[in-house]
Amino acid sequence: MDADKRYYTxxxxxxxxxxxxxxxxxxxxxxxxxxxxxxxxxxxxxxxLNKGDIINVLIKWKSSIKGKAEIRxxxxxxxxxxxxxxxxxxxxxxxxxxASLISEIALSNxxxxxxx
Numbered sequence: 686m687d688a689d690k691r692y693y694t695x696x697x698x699x700x701x702x703x704x705x706x707x708x709x710x711x712x713x714x715x716x717x718x719x720x721x722x723x724x725x726x727x728x729x730x731x732x733x734l735n736k737g738d739i740i741n742v743l744i745k746w747k748s749s750i751k752g753k754a755e756i757r758x759x760x761x762x763x764x765x766x767x768x769x770x771x772x773x774x775x776x777x778x779x780x781x782x783x784a785s786l787i788s789e790i791a792l793s794n795x796x797x798x799x800x801x
Contacts, residue, residue, distance in 0.1 A: 693720035696790040702726065704768075705741040706734065714768075716744055721787060723754065723771040732766050734759060742770065750782045751775070 700716040704726065712730040719725075724742070734740070736756055744750040752775035760767045775783065 693722045694791070695720045695725075696787065698790055701745040703743040703745075704728070704732075705743075707739055714742075717767070719744075719783075719787065719790070721772075721783065723757070723769065726768045726770060727765055728768075729765050732759075732768075734768070739773070740770065742772075744783075744786075746782070746786050748782055750779050750786065752779055752783075 695718045697718050698716055700719075702714045702716050703711060704714050705711045712728055712732060714726040714728045717725045717727050724744075726742070734756055736759060738756045740754055740756065742752055742754045752772050754770035755773050756768055757771050758769040772783075
């Protein structure tokens, strides 16, 4: 998705996570950026996924945040793979935890822009 068409602000972040595929495979990821709508994930694992595949994402934060996501794009590099995902299913407690995470990141970014 073109950055100019995004509805929600994306925030740079470095969090650990895990992906589970519908075929039962799992692999570790780093969450590189995040918004209320989706995230960019990076993994050192070789993954056999395609645009449009549905995955389960776990974000390790104060409490784990879980949800289903659709792969919107995938980029294989020599040393890693990056995935752009859009959250498509997340229950209310996980949605609230995601909103809390994003609020915390946004506030910390404000402190960098407007120091006291």
